[in-house]
Amino acid sequence: MISKAKAKFIKSLQLKKYRKEEQCFVVEGAKGVAELMSSDLEVLWLAGTEAFLRQHHPLVSRQKAEVVAAGEKELTELGTFATNNAALAIVRMRPHVAPNLKSEFVLVLDDIRDPGNLGTIIRTADWYGIKHIIASEETADCYNPKVISATMGSFCRVHVYYTALTDYLYGTDRPLYGASLTGETIYDVNFGKEGFIVIGNEAQGISAAVHSMIQKHITIPRIGAAESLNASIATAIILDNVFRSQK
Template sequence: MLSKNRIKYINSLKVKKYRQLSQSFIVEGGKSVLELLDSDYEIEFLLTTPEFEQKYSSILSLHSAVTETVTAQELEGVGSFQTNDSCLAVARTKQNVFLSQEKPEFVLILDDIRDPGNLGTIIRVADWYGIRKIVCSNDTTDFYNPKVVAASKGSFTRVQTFYTDLATYLTGNASGKSVAGAFLGGQSLYEFEFPLNGGFIIMGNESNGISEEVAEFVTSRLTIPRIGEAESLNVGIATAIILDNMCRQISLK
C-alpha cells in the first residue's frame, strides 16, 4: 500500500513549481516507462502492478531503482491517467543545457506553445523525423508536464530541449543560417527548398502564431497551402507536414 508521503510527493509533481524544486517528474504507462528504462534518465522509483512486474522482470532486474508493487487502482489514484494497469515512474529532470545548430541538422524552435498535448505531439513528430533538438521560448509549456510526457509516447527520452529567450538565442546563433517560419501568408511550403546544410524551423503559438520579436529573424516565411475549407491546422499537424516535406526533399538531393 502506498504511503501518504509517497502519494503527496507524486501529486506535487503534477505542478511545475514542485517539479522544479524537486527536479523530478512523472512518467506513466507501460510504453513510456519502458522507453524511460532504456534511456539515460536517472529513475527515483517505480510503481508497478504484479502483471507488469512479472512480464518485464528481465528488464526491471537490470535497474537499481526502487520498485514498489501496487494495484491498478492505486496507480490510477495517484497518476493523471484515467486507466493505468501497468506502471508509473518518477525520474530526475535534466539540466537546461544550451543547444546549438550543427550542420547539416535542422533544429526546431517553438515560440510560446501552450497546450501540453500539442507539445507532446510535436516532440513525438520530431523524434519520428529525426529531429533531436528543440529550442523553446521560456513561456512554452513545461517539457516535464505529465501531459507532455504522456503525449510524446516515450519520444521525450530521445529529443533534447533548451528553454531560453528566443530573440537572444537567435541573435547569437542564426546569423547566416536558414530560419524558416510557419505563417498564414507566405511562400508555399511545396516551393521552398530546404538547404542541405540545415538550419532552424520555427513554429508559433496556437492562436497568435510566431511573435513579432521572433519573426524578425525569419528568412523564409512558409505556408501550408489550403485545398479545402478548414479554417486552420493544429500546430502539431502543421509541424508534421513541414518536417515531412523537409525530410522528403532532403532525401532526394
C-alpha cells in the same frame, strides 16, 4: 504498499512549481515507463504491477532505483490518468544546458501553450529524427503529465531546451524558417541540410520579435476553406516536407 509521504510527493509533481524545485517529474503508463527504462534518463523510483514488472524483467532488473510492486488501484490513485494498469516512475529532469547542435534541423516553439499539442509535436519530431527543440519560456512545460503522455515515449529521445528565443536565435548562421500564410510554398523550398523551424502560438502565430528574425517564410498550400491548421498538424506537414526534400 506505497507510503503516504511518497504518494504526497508524487502528487506534488503534478505542479510545475514542485517539479522545478525537485528537478524531477512523473511518467505514467506502460508505454512511457517501458521506453523510459531503456533510455538515458535517470529513474529515481518505480512502481509497477506484478504483470508489468514480470513482462519487463530484464529492464527492471537493470534499474538502480527502488522498484515496488503496486496494484492498479494504487497506481491510478497516484497519477493523473483515468486508469493506470501498468506502471509509474519518478524521473530526474535533464540538466538545463543549451544543446550542442550539429548539422541538423531544430524545432523552435514560440509559445505553444496546449500540452496535448506540445506532446504531439515531440512525438512527431521523434518520428522525423529531430533531436532538439528550443522552446520559449511561455511554451507548455514538457514535464507536464499530459505532455509526457501525448509523446507516447518520445520524451526519452527529444530534448526540449527552454530559453528566451530572440536572445538564443540572435546571431545564428543557421537558416531560420517560419510558417506563415504568405511565404514560399513548402513544396518548392530547398531546405538544405540544417535549420531552425519556428512554430508559432496556437492563436497568435509567431511573435513579432521572432518574426522579424525569420529569413525564409514558408507556407503550407491550402486547397479548401479552413482558416488555419492546428499547430501540431502544421509542424508535422512541414517536417514531412523537410525530410522529403532530403531524399
